[in-house]
Structures are given as structure tokens and as C-alpha cells.
Amino acid sequence: QVQLVESGGNLVQPGGSLRLSCAADGLTFSSYGMSWVRQAPGKGHEWVAAINANGDRTAYGDSVKGRCTISRVNDKTTLYLQMNSLKPDDTVVYYCAKPVSKGIMVYDSARSAYDHWGQGTQVTVSS
Numbered sequence: 001q002v003q004l005v006e007s008g009g010n011l012v013q014p015g016g017s018l019r020l021s022c023a024a025d026g027l028t029f030s031s032y033g034m035s036w037v038r039q040a041p042g043k044g045h046e047w048v049a050a051i052n053a054n055g056d057r058t059a060y061g062d063s064v065k066g067r068c069t070i071s072r073v074n075d076k077t078t079l080y081l082q083m084n085s086l087k088p089d090d091t092v093v094y095y096c097a098k099p100v101s102k103g104i105m106v107y108d109s110a111r112s113a114y115d116h117w118g119q120g121t122q123v124t125v126s127s
Contacts, residue, residue: 009121022096
């Protein structure tokens with residue numbers, strides 16, 4: 001059974017940094033690209049970032065480009081999102097998500113593109 005468990009969310013001041021983690025279990029982690037997706041209360045999902053299976057290709061949504069870095073350590077089956085220069089608009093729940101298919105990167109927030117999601121981790125940016 002696939003499990004994705006996010007951690008690292010916290011309350012941080014504007015301009016601060018956080019590193020989110022997603023521990024994966026029950027899948028051949030190194031075979032899948034992975035994504036981070038976020039959702040604000042009452043709003044739809046927003047794709048944040050994606051990384052390919054071996055970690056040498058990344059992509060970012062416009063709202064976080066230049067401020068976030070997605071990475072992974074396949075030996076630890078863990079996905080990361082380093083977030084810098086945080087803004088109040090970044091106050092949302094962040095989810096890691098596994099695409100349905102192996103070997104692809106997903107640049108989309110559509111739920112149909114993913115077959116497993118974590119429970120989410122809350123990031124709050126406030127002074």
C-alpha cells in the first residue's frame with residue numbers, strides 16, 4: 001500500500017524559509033516523477049513543482065519559481081521542497097502527489113493525474 005507522509009509545515013514570518021519533506025513507502029520510489037501541489041481554503045489545487053524520477057530535471061509553477069527548490073533522495077524514498085522568501089500568499093496546505101504513470105513528470109494539479117496523495121502539511125506565513 002502506497003503511503004505518502006508530508007512534514008515540515010510550520011508558522012513562519014514573511015521572508016522566512018521552510019523545508020517540506022514527503023516520506024514515501026510502498027512504491028518503487030525511484031521509478032516515479034513526483035509533484036508538490038498546494039491548496040488554499042476554499043480554492044482549487046495549484047501545482048507547485050515537479051521532479052523526474054532520477055532527480056535531474058525539475059519544473060516550477062509561476063507562483064513559486066525562483067523561491068522554491070524541489071529535490072529527492074531516492075535511497076531514502078523522500079521528496080523535499082525547500083521554500084524561501086515565503087509570502088503570506090504561500091499560506092496553504094502542501095501535498096506531495098504520485099503520478100499515475102511511471103517515468104513522467106506531471107505539470108498539473110488535476111486530481112486525475114495522480115493516484116496517491118499525502119495528508120498534507122500546513123504552511124502559515126504571518127508576522
